[in-house]
Structures are given as C-alpha cells and as structure tokens.
Amino acid sequence: MLFKKRTLALISLALLMLVVVVGCTLNPSNEVGNPTITIGTSGGYPPFTFMNSEGKLDGFEIDVWNEISKRIGYEVKFETAEFSGLFGMLDTGKINTISNQITITEQRKEKYLFPTPYVFSGAQLVVKKGNEEIKSLEDLKGKKIGVSLGSNYEQLIKEYDVNNEINVITYEDFIGSLQDVAIGRIDAVMNDKLAGVVNIQKSGLDLQLGGDPVKPLENSFPFVKSDDNEALIEKIDEAIIEMREDGTLENISNKWFNTDITKK
Incomplete structure (x- = not known):
C-alpha cells in the first residue's frame, strides 16, 4: 500500500x-x-x-x-x-x-x-588621417580592409572583389579595427558612416573618412x-x-x- x-x-x-x-x-x-x-x-x-x-x-x-x-x-x-x-x-x-x-x-x-x-545611412571607408589614396572600392585592391565578422560590409566587398584582389580582415570589435588602421596594421575599415564619425571623434585616433559612402544602406x-x-x-x-x-x-x-x- x-x-x-x-x-x-x-x-x-x-x-x-x-x-x-x-x-x-x-x-x-x-x-x-x-x-x-x-x-x-x-x-x-x-x-x-x-x-x-x-x-x-x-x-x-x-x-x-x-x-x-x-x-x-x-x-x-x-x-x-x-x-x-x-x-x-x-x-x-x-x-x-x-x-x-x-x-x-x-x-x-x-x-x-x-x-x-x-535608419538610413551608408557603407563608409575609414582610413588613417592624411591618407587620400583610399576613397572607393576600387582603391582597396592590394590593400588590407577590416570589416565586422559576418556583416553586410564583408559581403559587400566579397561581391565586388570577384578576382580576390582585396585582403579582407574580419573583427569582432569595431574599435579594435579602428585602432589597427591608426597604427598601420590594416589600410582601412568599412562600416556604418555614423559609427565611423562618432568613434573617430570619441577615440581621438588619427583617422578620417575615406571619401563618400560607397553604398547607401537601409537598416531594420x-x-x-x-x-x-x-x-x-x-x-x-x-x-x-x-x-x-x-x-x-x-x-x-x-x-x-x-x-x-x-x-x-
């Protein structure tokens, strides 16, 4: 029982x-x-x-x-x-x-x-201050370009770079990629224009925008x-x-x- x-x-x-x-x-x-x-x-x-x-x-x-x-x-x-x-x-x-x-x-x-x-923005290149050679996707050939891993910026460059002439370096940390541009480890970073502007100002790093946005973006x-x-x-x-x-x-x-x- x-x-x-x-x-x-x-x-x-x-x-x-x-x-x-x-x-x-x-x-x-x-x-x-x-x-x-x-x-x-x-x-x-x-x-x-x-x-x-x-x-x-x-x-x-x-x-x-x-x-x-x-x-x-x-x-x-x-x-x-x-x-x-x-x-x-x-x-x-x-x-x-x-x-x-x-x-x-x-x-x-x-x-x-x-x-x-x-949000409406644009895909923007960020380069070391004084660099006037990189202002477009065409200018990235033979260069090292940083992007966020898995981002649309990575995909954008891969779609453009059909002959594998651009060395794409992926990052988890956006600030880390900007630091690498400032010290010359890579030649440029592609990211959102506003994020680039704000973080250049806040970081105090010797950086500038590389030309105009290479592509308009709509985010959701x-x-x-x-x-x-x-x-x-x-x-x-x-x-x-x-x-x-x-x-x-x-x-x-x-x-x-x-x-x-x-x-x-």
Whole structure:
C-alpha cells in the first residue's frame, strides 16, 4: 500500500511539472501578462549598442526598442553576444530578432522578414588621417580592409572583389579595427558612416573618412519567416511609422548623433 501511495505521488508530481513546462512554452509572458520579445545585440558597437559606465546596456538601439515595446504592448529582453553569433541565435530561436544596425540586403530578404527601415545611412571607408589614396572600392585592391565578422560590409566587398584582389580582415570589435588602421596594421575599415564619425571623434585616433559612402544602406530588424512574425511585424511597422511622424525617432537620433539618421 505504501509503495502504491509513493508511486501515485511521484506520478502526480511528474504531471504537475509537465503542466508547468507546457504552460511556460505556450504562454511566454511576463509577470504582468505582456508577451516578451527577446532582442539580440552585441553591446559592443557604440553609440548604437554598448555597456555604459554603470555596466548597463545603452545606446540608440536600446532606446528605439524600449519605445517600440511600449507601443506594441510587449516587454523587451536584451541578450548580448558577439555580432558573428547573433544570426545563429536568431535561426535557432534563442532570440526573436537582432537590433545591431542590420542592413536589409536581397540575400537576407530571401531568408528573413523585415519591418520598415528605421535608419538610413551608408557603407563608409575609414582610413588613417592624411591618407587620400583610399576613397572607393576600387582603391582597396592590394590593400588590407577590416570589416565586422559576418556583416553586410564583408559581403559587400566579397561581391565586388570577384578576382580576390582585396585582403579582407574580419573583427569582432569595431574599435579594435579602428585602432589597427591608426597604427598601420590594416589600410582601412568599412562600416556604418555614423559609427565611423562618432568613434573617430570619441577615440581621438588619427583617422578620417575615406571619401563618400560607397553604398547607401537601409537598416531594420530581421525576423525568421512565420505567420506569427508577420503579424508582429505589422505592429512594429505601425510603431515605427508613428515614432517617425510624432518626432520620437528624430529625438532619439539627435540624442546620440546630433543629427537625424532615421529619414532618407
């Protein structure tokens, strides 16, 4: 009899644990009942996403998503990782999207859904101060060019460099790549123009922009293709449009860049 009671108790406990697990899976909400959206970001790309002096995640991307989440009724949770690992986290369902100045490309559109763009910028070369020889993709032939590992900048150069005449060096750390340009380890870096301008100013390194942007860019948030995400993207679209119309996006941009990067 005692054995049967213990067996029934164990079965009941197992069933209770199963209910709890299933409930968590079917209802990914926080304590107040709002659904949660998990955002992947590097936390190492100032002023877009970085750890501030208090050790907290901060930046343009964080402000944008905190505002979007209020408008669509979601709680936002940020997960930090090396940039090169963010798309792997997205593909395996560890995060819902990426907020790290992700450029919309035809290749990415084949695999992911994107809300309306929230940033308009350009792919920019950064060179050592006084270097007037590198101002275009053509000028990179025979040179060492740094890019963020797994970025659209890496892909852009590879598509252009069909004869493998450019030596592409990949980095996890944008600041590290700028430092290597300043000391002459590499000849240039390609990244977002605004990120280049801001970090040249903040770092004090002997750097300058190399010519004009080599390609215009539109940035947004990639989502894995699904019916649920299509419905969510409609809400995000509405929020971004409202934020642009009521001046919120412009205000956030001016806070970090003293200019509006959210309009064409």
